[in-house]
C-alpha cells in the first residue's frame with residue numbers, strides 16, 4: 198500500500214475515535230463506577246463485549262472457566278492482531294467510599310481504549326478493504342496476575358500474529374524494557390493448639406511461619422541481585438494465650454530469568470519444609486499462579502512509539518492544570534506532556550527492566566507483544582495502586598490519555614495490517630530472543646506442591662560399621 202494511503206487511513210481512524218469519544222468516556226466511567234475486583238468483573242466484561250457485539254464483532258464469553266473473560270473477533274484471515282483489554286479494580290482503592298474497591302490502576306481506561314481502537318480499525322478496514330482479523334481479548338484478573346496465564350494455557354493467543362497492550366501511567370513512552378517473572382505461592386502451616394500456659398502440649402504453626410520467613414531472610418545473601426522475595430504473614434493466630442494451630446505466609450518470588458525463578462522458588466519451599474521439621478508441624482504449599490518475564494519486542498515498541506509521535510501526547514487544558522496544582526502538585530511532580538525516547542533490552546544484551554511483573558509476560562512468549570506502552574494520565578510520582586490514581590482514572594485527564602492510547606493502538610495496528618515487513622521483523626526478533634534465553638514457554642498454573650519424602654518420623658538407615666582392618 199502507498200505511504201499516502203496509510204497516512205490517510207491513520208487520519209481516518211483517529212477521526213473515528215474522536216467521534217466515538219463520548220461513548221468511550223461513558224464506557225470508562227461506567228466501568229470505573231462498577232469497580233469490580235479480579236474475577237468479579239461481570240458488568241465490566243459484559244459492557245465491553247456487548248458494545249463489541251453491537252459493532253459486529255463475534256464474541257465468545259466465559260472462556261476456560263473464567264466467567265469474566267471474552268474474545269471478540271472481527272475480520273477475516275491474517276494478519277491476526279490482538280488487543281489485550283483489562284478491566285479489574287483493586288480492593289480498598291475507592292476514592293468515594295472508604296474500604297470499597299476502586300480503579301487505582303486505571304484499568305477502566307485500559308480496556309476501553311482497546312475497544313475504541315478495535316471499532317475504529319474495523320471501520321477503516323471495511324472502507325479500505327484491508328484484509329486481516331482484529332481480536333479484543335477481555336482479560337480478567339490482571340491485578341492478581343492470573344487471567345492471561347490461564348487464557349494462555351488454553352491456547353487462546355496461539356493464532357495471533359502480534360499483540361498490543363497499553364497502560365495508563367505517569368509518562369508517554371513505548372520502550373522495550375522487560376518485567377520480572379513471578380512465582381506467587383501460599384505456604385500453610387498446621388500445628389496443634391493448646392493453652393498458652395501449657396504450650397508444651399501444642400505445636401505452634403506460627404513458630405513454623407516465623408522460622409520459615411527467617412529461612413527466607415538468610416537466603417537473601419545467596420540470591421542474585423535482580424531477584425526478589427516479598428512476603429506477608431497473612432494468618433498468624435488469634436490470641437497470645439492460644440497456641441496457633443494454623444498460619445499462612447503469602448510469598449512473591451521474582452527473577453528476570455525463568456530457570457533462576459524456579460530454583461529460587463524451590464529454595465523457598467525448602468525453607469518451609471525445614472521450618473516444619475524444626476517445629477514438628479505440617480505444611481501445604483500452593484502455587485496461586487506464576488507468570489513469565491516480559492519478553493520485549495523492539496520492532497513493535499518502535500512502531501508504537503512512531504505512532505505515539507504521530508498522534509501526540511495528551512495536552513492538558515488550563516482547568517486541568519489548575520486541578521492538578523490545587524489537588525496533587527504539592528505531593529507529586531509535573532505532568533509529562535513529552536514523549537520519552539524508546540530504550541530497552543537489546544537482543545542478547547543484559548536484561549533491562551523493572552522488578553514488577555505482569556501476566557502480559559505469558560502472552561509475550563507466545564506471540565510478539567508490545568507490553569510497555571504507557572500514556573500519561575497522572576503527574577510524575579503518583580503511585581500505581583493508589584487512590585489518587587483512582588481519582589485521575591475518572592477525570593478528563595484520564596480520558597485524554599485513553600483517547601491518545603486508542604488512537605496510537607489503532608495506528609500501530611494499521612502499520613502491521615498494511616506493511617507485512619514489520620511483522621516479519623517482529624517474528625525474527627521474537628525467535629532470536631527465545632533462542633538466546635533458552636527457555637520454552639510452559640505456563641505456571643495453580644498447583645499444590647508436595648515433597649513426599651518429608652516425614653516427622655525419621656527413617657533410620659543403619660551406618661556401615663567402622664572398618665577394623667587397622668589400615
Ligand SMILES: [Zn+2]
Nearest residue numbers: 302304339364
Ligand atoms: Zn494495572
